[in-house]
Amino acid sequence: MNSNALNLIRKQFSFRASFKAALPTQLIAMLLMSTLQATAADDGQKFIAGTRKTIFLEKVFVGNISAGENITVDEMNPPISSPAPKITIKGKITDEAGQALEGATIYVKGTNNGVKSDANGDFSIEAESGSILIISYIGYNTAEIKTDGETNIPVQLEPSSAVGQQVVVVGYGTQSKKTLTSAISVINSDALKSRPAIETTNLLQGVSAGLQITRSNTGNIRGSANNITIRGITSRSAPGVLVVVDGIPQASNDASALDNINPEDIDNISILKDGQAAIYGARAAGGVILITTKVGKSGAPALHFSSAQTIQKPSLMRKPTDILQLYEMQNEGYVNDGQTTNAFSNAAKFVKDNNITFDKIKGNDQQYLMREPYGNDHPYYLGYYDWNDIMFNPALQQNYNVAVSGKRNNLSYYESVSYADQDGMLAHGSNYKKRLLVTLKNDYDVSSFLKIKSNINIGNQKVTEPYNYTGGGYGGLQGSLFFTQTTLEPYTKGGHFMDIGGFYDPLALAIAGGNTTDQSYILHGTLGFELKPLEDLLISGELSSNYNMTETDWASLDFPMYDALDNFVQTAYGGLNQAGSGFSRDRYTIGNINASYSYNKLKNQKIKLLAGYSQEADNFRSMSAYRRYGLISPGLPTMSAGAANEQYNSETKNAYSLNSAYSRLEYSFKNRYLFEGVFRYDGSSKFAEGYKWSPFFGFSGGWIVSEESFMKNLLNASDFLKIRASWGQLGNQTGIGLYDYLYQINVGGGYPMGSPNAHIQAQAATLGTLPSTTRTWEKIESKNIGVDFTTFNSRLTGSFDYYIKDNKNMFFNQEFPQVLGATPPNINGAFLRTKGWELEIGWRDRISDFGYFVKFNLANNNTKVIRLADAAIAVQGTNPFVEGYPYQSFFGLKYDGIIQSDAELSAYNASMSSGIPGNLKPGDVRYKDVNGDGKLTSLPYEVDKDGKPTATSGDLVQIGEGGQHYLFGISLGFNWKNFDFSAFFQGVLKWQVISGIRADNQWYEPNEAYLYHQTWSPDRTNVKWPRLSQDGTVKNYNYQYSDAPYKLYNNKYFRLKNLQVGYTLPQRISSKLKINNLRIYFSGTDLWEISHLPGNQDPETPFSLLLSPFPRQYAFGLTLTL
16 A cells, blocks of 8 residues: 555656655655655745755654754656675774674664674675665674675674663563662573583583582483572572573572473573572572573574584593402401401412512403402403403594574574584493484564564483483492493403392393483464553563473393302392383463553653563373383383283372563663562462462662762772672572472382282372471562662673572471371471672773683582471481581591501590590591590580580580582683683682592492501501591591591582683684684693592592582584574
8 A cells, every 4th residue: 555655646747755754654655745745835835847856844743753853855757777886895803802702793774784703803795885784793882884885894893782782681671780789690601602511501610600510420311410509598498590591480499490401502690699680589589590591683694503522521430449459458447446357368468479560460361360358259350450441441522513594584583403412431332312302483573563473492302221221229330330340341251241249240230230211392483462552661472382391111121140160049039120211291381461661751760660561381191100010021121021920000180370460670870770570379279278479579779870970089980899798588489399388198119919929009098298288489588689780881891799598487397296107288487597798890991903802600518407306306427407507518527637556546545535446546536525525426416505514415516507609700711813712710719528439348348548557557547538447337447527637528629610712713714614614623621630538539528429420521613604
């Protein structure tokens, strides 16, 4: 209709029209018709005749057309000029310090013609003379440059933070970083790029102050798990963190919510750390992580491809004693106890009499056949086999990602496919992970005031490993590696799996013991809209449904084992073959609708209001089944091939829901005095009637000091200084049952009834936990004060925060007499407090064509139990929650050295009437009698108001606590011409840990090699560890919880987390190849560390022996943009 109207005007008046103002065509037609038919006197409009007709509207004001705007109308008769010839425009994009900006987007305004800058900031683009170039980069103001015939244009972008333009994602919206009043850390995609990883959480360790990623069993690709905490412990129920992806809260509160996201899709991450997270109310107790994924941007369609080939190399592998060292240490322990004839004495004598050395057995030529200490039924040859080296090899990990993005007409799109193929480092059997993720993200502008948004994520992952891989006993692969002596051969001469002393061959478990396979599927779909009926009013909503499903199949298969002479000894499971499967499905649905309104018509004042409603529901179901005996063949491990009278199954179903209303008020005066208030009202199905609903409030304020007139003479124009403070309430309902406000009877099990060969399973019924009928939400009060600053022409930036988190109605178990016969209810009433601080500093500068940066973050917090009625008395060991003490307090005895002589031993025995073994000897440990009563008592040391020990006082004192303190991250790098380099370090300065490793293990447990000749003996008195003993009472005495230097360690460490070296193809070459950007790089992860632990340990998993080797990763990759 509009184009037809313009065509009629062209035919009637023989004019073609072009306009300087961007107007709807219908409005243009109306203006032209009324103007061309008007007389010179009508309404003050003037019509000037001539070849070029100009209409000057003096009094018209319609929409965004105001008086004084020109509309030029050309006659149709003159010939239309041909388009201006295109020229090649080159330039360099730099930041405020002159440092090159890689990846800046440059496109010709009004076209889809666009490119990106290379590692040197250089670009080359073809455009008509006089065209306008649009240059944009995350964190910087967008620039518009008119070419006017220039062919070389240097462009320096201004940081958006310098003028308050940088946008930060917050709960249910965005805010200017300048006026932000809460403690939020932002991680952009640059911190994650070129670091090949399948799990996103592995990329976040150390990058932000207050964000703690704890890894465990990193070398096991199925069993590894990362734990996330923000600003320390919040509750004994471990609420985890809330992960919000593109405005949609995720169902799980653990690392899986992050690890289901393709790292290549992430544009930026915001971490809400203080009371302003109250906008998320019930799920914000542990902090909130907001993920914003990439979207299509203006310009031509961009094709981005990245690939990385990573070698995972086993490292930090445990080194046990060899068989000769084991004989010596075990025999020494018995001899120290007066048992000169023992299980190892003949073996030690045989080694000594035959002058057998390690050099003679390391060739594994089977010269010496032994039977002790395992007996005549288990002969074996002396040798040396490094079982970690046998079982683990370097493995390949491959990552591929393809993404297409752009914006054409009304459609903005970002579509990506990523594929990861990771082989486990296990050299035998099946061990791998394969993952495919697909993202389809589209926004469509239906009109100038309505946008429809859709986001679909599809994923599939398959993980396979040997059955019971992480088992710690003889039958688990990791456990068997711990117990396996270094003299055990992988195979007998006849090619059979080896048995030694009844222990399982790790090789057999990997190859013949069966497998476990997980097949996981995700389907997440979100449909949303944005409606803008008024200029300052935005209404938005989303409906999201997320399905997470996992199928598990497993088989535990029997296999025979033989001795060194190829005699059959036994089968692993006594002929028992089992097979089973499981299925779980979680369906999480959430919908929300929000309305935000900005009011800026008051002088020097800005007001913004947000109100919204959210409803989420989760429905979970799982089933499992297995057959225990009678598989027809181990080669066909399916349940249908098992015995019908040995079939078992179970099923679980549950559901919960959460309804919420929320709002936020933002107010600023003169853009320097800031206030924000948030409110949320949550109702949960987990609480009893009358206790389901609870309000949560949050307030914050800020003062931009640098905007004050009295600061103008003290600061440069680019300097920035802001002080802010916040208070808020964060809710928690994690860690409680879905229905434990009701009386419950648990049915399941059960008991085998009937004969052993034809029994049936009878269900069992037990009384459940007593109901918690008055329990309600935990409310964590968060208080924060902080300062943000920028100085030295924006080269130095930083922030500092101090915070206190109080959980004054924490859940705890109500105490009842033990004769109750049921589990007591979980109620409110405990009090937990966390105090901490965070510091972040960064420097960025350029000297000629050499640009460099350094960033540093440091954080610390302390958590203390103020009140906890159900765990008030400390016991010897690790106490997670004890009233009046820090979280994870260690209680033990005070170490007083090693007894060096008979005289010292006599004096010690004389001073103690009880509490110590009667058969101590020189080389054993002496502990302090703290309360001075002549008894060593494992009760807490207590004093009365006069400072004297109470009647019930013992000798246990707090010797430490297990929290990690002074966590830090350091990133630095430079770029020179087309080369770039970066390094990232991460670590902990204080982390007290307790060693559970003894130097006097049982005969079937190989000792750690670092303990050899490091234990006390008459000729080795200046050592750390006490004498060797095989007496259980003496061993337990020497190695009980204490502050002895061989028990308590400061596990501080410094790790090179990532190192990158890259080269970007010069723009002059890439433009000839018709590509925008090509970068090749090397990236190394977890390459090196300094640790204060003994032996070859990963400091992140101290004194954990049942682990797979730690992987060091060496990746070569490329990124290509077309």
